[in-house]
Amino acid sequence: MALFAVQLTFTDTDRRLQVRPAHREYLTSLKESGKLVTAGPFGDQTGALLIYDVADEAELREILAADPYTPADVYEIASLKEWQPLFPLG
Template sequence: MSVFAVEYVYAANTDATRDEHRPAHREFLASLKPENGPITLVASGPYTDGSGALLLISAPDEATLGEALKNDPFNIHNTIAALRITGWVPVTGELSHHA
């Protein structure tokens, strides 16, 4: 398994749409756990400036993760203008056991 940093950049003027679909988005993220498949949410949260969010996710590979993220209600309802997936190695600190 690898850890990936996923960056969401929110589309302009989608605040109301995100507010509407946030419960389903959080339910989707909560479903990313080992007992439900190979993808596990490590941590997630919005940027304080409201421009997007960072998700740290353990997955077998980038392609599998990318396919799974297509099911995020924020993606389904076009509130994500850009999505970037980058491999990340948590060498030290509280998340280092994910490396």
């Protein structure tokens, strides 16, 4: 398993807010399955940071493709990188 940090930049606020309940339900299911470590928007609501625990980048891309935000086209990926935390999570 590998940890990935994904930084999103939001692009369409009105549409994003319409899709947000489905997006958050999806994130909840990922958290419950252990694929999502943590997630949340930035304080200024211009984007978000998500940390995933997945087998590889291919699995992460599949997860992102299934997110309701993706077909709604309400974000851009500002950064997607494998992450090696200095301190243990939890």
